[in-house]
Amino acid sequence: MKGILLGTGVIGVLILGGCMTRQEEQFSDTKMVMNTTTNITNLPSIIGENVSLGPIVLYVRDLKVMKEWYGAALNFPVLEETTDRIVFGRQEVPFLILEHHDNYELWTPSDAGLYHIAYLHDTQQALANRLLNVAQMSPTSFQGSADHSVSEAFYFGDPEGNGVELYYDRDPSTRQWKDGQVTMGSAYIDTNAYIQQYAQTGTSLEDNVKIGHIHLQVGDLAQARTFYADILGFDVVADNSNQGALFVSAGGYHHNFGLNVWNSDGATTRPDNQYGLGEMTIILPTQDDIENLKNRLTQAGVEFTDDSNGLKFSDPWNNKLVVKTNE
Numbered sequence: 001m002k003g004i005l006l007g008t009g010v011i012g013v014l015i016l017g018g019c020m021t022r023q024e025e026q027f028s029d030t031k032m033v034m035n036t037t038t039n040i041t042n043l044p045s046i047i048g049e050n051v052s053l054g055p056i057v058l059y060v061r062d063l064k065v066m067k068e069w070y071g072a073a074l075n076f077p078v079l080e081e082t083t084d085r086i087v088f089g090r091q092e093v094p095f096l097i098l099e100h101h102d103n104y105e106l107w108t109p110s111d112a113g114l115y116h117i118a119y120l121h122d123t124q125q126a127l128a129n130r131l132l133n134v135a136q137m138s139p140t141s142f143q144g145s146a147d148h149s150v151s152e153a154f155y156f157g158d159p160e161g162n163g164v165e166l167y168y169d170r171d172p173s174t175r176q177w178k179d180g181q182v183t184m185g186s187a188y189i190d191t192n193a194y195i196q197q198y199a200q201t202g203t204s205l206e207d208n209v210k211i212g213h214i215h216l217q218v219g220d221l222a223q224a225r226t227f228y229a230d231i232l233g234f235d236v237v238a239d240n241s242n243q244g245a246l247f248v249s250a251g252g253y254h255h256n257f258g259l260n261v262w263n264s265d266g267a268t269t270r271p272d273n274q275y276g277l278g279e280m281t282i283i284l285p286t287q288d289d290i291e292n293l294k295n296r297l298t299q300a301g302v303e304f305t306d307d308s309n310g311l312k313f314s315d316p317w318n319n320k321l322v323v324k325t326n327e
Contacts, residue, residue, distance in 0.1 A: 047232070047233040047234050047235070047250040047251070049250070049251030049252070050251070050285040051250040051251060051256065051282065051283065051284060051285070052210075052282075052283045053210075053211040053212070053213070053214060053256065053280070053281065053282060053283070054094075054095075054211075054281030054282065054283045054322070054324070055087070055089070055094040055095050055096060055097050055211075055281050056095070056096060056097070056117055056211060056214065056277070056278075056279065056280050056281065057097045057098075057099060057277075057278035057279040057280075058096070058097070058098050058099070058114075058160075058162055058276065058277065058278055059099055059101050059104055059274070059275050059276060059277075059278045060098050060099065060100055060101070060160055060275065061100075061101075061104075061160060061275060062100075062159070062160070063084065063086065063098060063100040065159050065160075066086075066098050066158065066159060066160060067081075067086050067098065069138060069141070069158050069159050070088055070096065070098070070158070071086075071088070072137055073133065073134050073137040073138040073141070074119075074130065074133070074134060074164075074166075075130065075133050076088040076089075076095075076096065076209075077089065077090060079092060079094055080094075083100075084099065084100040084101075085097065085098065085099050085100070086098045090207075090208065090209060090210070093210075095119075095209075095210055095211050096117070096211075097278075099278060101273070101275070103273075104273045104274055104275045105271055105273055105274045105275065106274075106275055107161070107274050107275050107276035107277075109161075109263045109264075110263055110264055110267065111217070111264060111267055111270060111274070111276075112216070112217050112218055112219050112264050112267040112268075112269075112270055112317035112318075112319065113216070113217055113264075113270055113274070113276050113277045113317070113319065114162055114163060114214075114215075114216065114217070114276050114277035115163050115215040115216055115217045115258065115260060116155065116162075116163030116164055116165045116214075116215045117162070117163070117164055117165070117211060117214055117215075118153070118164075118165035118166075118167055118211065118212050118213045118214065118215065119164070119165065119166050119167070119209050119210065119211060119212065120167060120168070120169060120209065120210055120211070120212030120213075121166065121167065121168050121207060121208075121209055122168075122207065122208045122209075123168070123207070124152070124168050124198040125198050125199065125200055126168075126207035126208075126209065127152070127154075127166060127167070127168045127198070128194060128195050128197070128198035128199035128200075129199050129200065129207075130166055130207075130209070131154055131166065131191065131194070131195050131199070132195050132199045132201075134156060134166075135195070138156075141156045141157055141158065141159075142154075142155075142156055142191070143155040143156055143157055143163075145189040145191045145194075146186045146187065146188075146189060147185065147186070147187040147188070147189050148184045148185060148186065148254075149170070149175075149176070149183055149184055149185040149187075150169065150170055150174075150175050150182065150183075150184055150254040151167045151168060151169050151170060151254065152167060152168045152170070152189060152194070153165050153166070153167040154166045154167065154189075154191060154194075160275065160276075161276075162276060162277075163215070165215070167212065169212070169254075172252070175254060180235070180236075180237065181237060181238055181239065182237045182238055182247075182249075182254050182255075184238060184247075184254060213253075213255050213256050213257060213258065214256070214257055214258070214280055215257070215258035215259075215260070216257065216258065216259050216260075216277075216315075216319060217260060217261070217262075217263060217264035217267065218259050218260070218261060218264060218267065218315075218316075218317055219261065219264055219265065219266055219267035219268060219316070219317055220261065220265075220266070220316075221241050221244070221245075221246050221259065221260075221261055222241075223316050224246060224259040224315075224316070225241075225246055225248075225259075227315050227316055228248050228257055228259065228315070229248055230300075231296055231297065231300045231302065232293070232296070233293075233296065234248035234249060234250055234256065234257065235248060235249055235250065236248055237249045237253075237254065237255060238254075238255065244260055244261045244262050244265070245258065245259065245260040245261075245262070246258075246259045246260070247259070267317060268317070269316070269317055269318045270317055270318040270319065271318070272318070277319060277320075278320065279320045279321070279322055280319065280320065280321050280322070281310070281321070281322045281323070281324065282321060282322070282323045282324075283323075283324060283325065283326060284323060284324070284325050285325065285326075285327075286325055286327055287325055287327050289325065290311055290323065290324070290325055293311065293323060294306065294311065297311075297313060309322065309324075310322040310323055310324035311323040311324065
């Protein structure tokens with residue numbers, strides 16, 4: 001346990017260590033740089049620079065407890081609330097939706113599904129302020145931290161076991177690329193020192209936080225690569241298949257989706273009525289991009305529906321996706 005000194009007074013007590021996360025223990029300080037890879041299909045890529053991630057839906061057991069954690073510990077603003085649904089977001093733009101359901105099946109760590117949702121902060125101060133708030137409100141939820149070279153990341157578990165990453169991106173000009181692959185490391189971060197250096201007490205936690213990437217547990221990396229890269233059109237930017245992980249992105253980002261089999265190798269299709277990950281949203285720039293994706297899904301034999309709420313389909317493990325445009 002360590003007191004945090006900001007200015008001249010102890011304003012909080014943290015038990016946040018600087019340990020590596022579950023995934024970082026497996027990567028250690030290995031650099032994630034692999035040889036150039038080639039998609040197995042001839043479909044043209046449709047994923048460009050202006051792709052973003054929209055709201056993610058979590059199916060939850062205890063809406064009150066989950067609201068308290070995300071609303072108080074993470075200090076996410078509530079945009080809408082009913083008896084069985086809460087929408088969090090910023091500036092009227094939702095990024096997290098909690099839906100209460102009774103008698104759903106429990107998700108287990110060996111299942112396919114969510115590994116973590118990663119919330120991107122636009123400044124180190126904003127990140128440190130949120131870390132300090134979590135430390136004061138929910139210190140035991142902390143799971144680890146790591147300097148990934150491209151980003152500074154801190155990991156937590158919510159009250160129902162969903163993984164949460166809070167992170168800050170370093171300047172894109174500092175990213176190191178080789179043969180289309182980005183270098184990402186796993187160096188130690190002293191979390192308390194980070195808070196001491198960057199947090200500013202008395203300032204608002206209102207910031208431009210948003211979903212930066214999603215990390216999924218899948219049952220087979222080759223199958224995941226086929227779906228997320230060859231069919232959807234994301235670029236493989238870090239292929240660590242020999243260590244159980246694959247990272248894909250759009251427009252030169254370090255990754256929009258992480259895919260791993262660290263706990264879930266061989267996992268089968270998830271049931272619709274399972275707690276945890278409910279739905280993910282990808283936002284494409286134009287309606288033409290949506291039409292191109294429909295053609296790709298059709299050619300690949302992926303079933304989908306298309307209505308006013310977006311293009312809806314599932315990956316091979318029944319992780320549900322919605323793709324829409326802001327046009």
